[in-house]
Amino acid sequence: xxxxxxxxxxxxxxxSVYDVVRLIPKGRVTSFGAIAAYIGTRLSARMVGWAxxxxxxxxxxxxxxxxxxxxxxxxxxxxxxTPTLMEDLLKxxxxxxxxxxxxxxxxxxxxxxxxxxxE
DNA sequence: CTCCTGACTCAGC
DNA sequence: GGCTGAGCCAGGA
Numbered sequence: 001x002x003x004x005x006x007x008x009x010x011x012x013x014x015x016s017v018y019d020v021v022r023l024i025p026k027g028r029v030t031s032f033g034a035i036a037a038y039i040g041t042r043l044s045a046r047m048v049g050w051a052x053x054x055x056x057x058x059x060x061x062x063x064x065x066x067x068x069x070x071x072x073x074x075x076x077x078x079x080x081x082t083p084t085l086m087e088d089l090l091k092x093x094x095x096x097x098x099x100x101x102x103x104x105x106x107x108x109x110x111x112x113x114x115x116x117x118x119e
Numbered sequence: 120c121t122c123c124t125g126a127c128t129c130a131g132c
Numbered sequence: 133g134g135c136t137g138a139g140c141c142a143g144g145a
Binding site: 036 | 125126127128129
Binding site for chain 3: 013043051
């Protein structure tokens with residue numbers, strides 16, 4: 001019981017993405033593929049990013065700054081209010097960012113499938 | 120209604 | 133080992 005059972009079958013594919021992203025612990029980061037794979041659309045990793053675009057209208061706000069690409073690079077920083085906002089937010093949480101890339105990305109990588117232990 | 124783009128990822132060369 | 137092409141789904145023009 002107690003486990004934060006993430007309902008895979010949300011009303012919208014986007015909400016599923018939002019829920020997972022919002023569950024990302026502070027100081028941690030994840031990749032689009034991890035989220036997509038968790039939802040079951042690994043091949044549609046692009047849609048995860050697309051959902052993020054709508055996340056700006058979602059509430060509560062989705063910490064999209066914790067979501068980076070497979071290389072740990074802040075690919076979506078340009079979509080934030082400011083191109084430095086994403087990097088600044090990550091640094092504010094203790095995540096070091098260098099050259100638009102998350103340092104120790106492999107250590108800070110947060111996999112919903114593993115942390116949430118849901119399948 | 121059709122075409123294109125897009126915050127990704129994998130496979131092939 | 134770096135780059136290109138193709139696949140995925142959805143929304144906008």
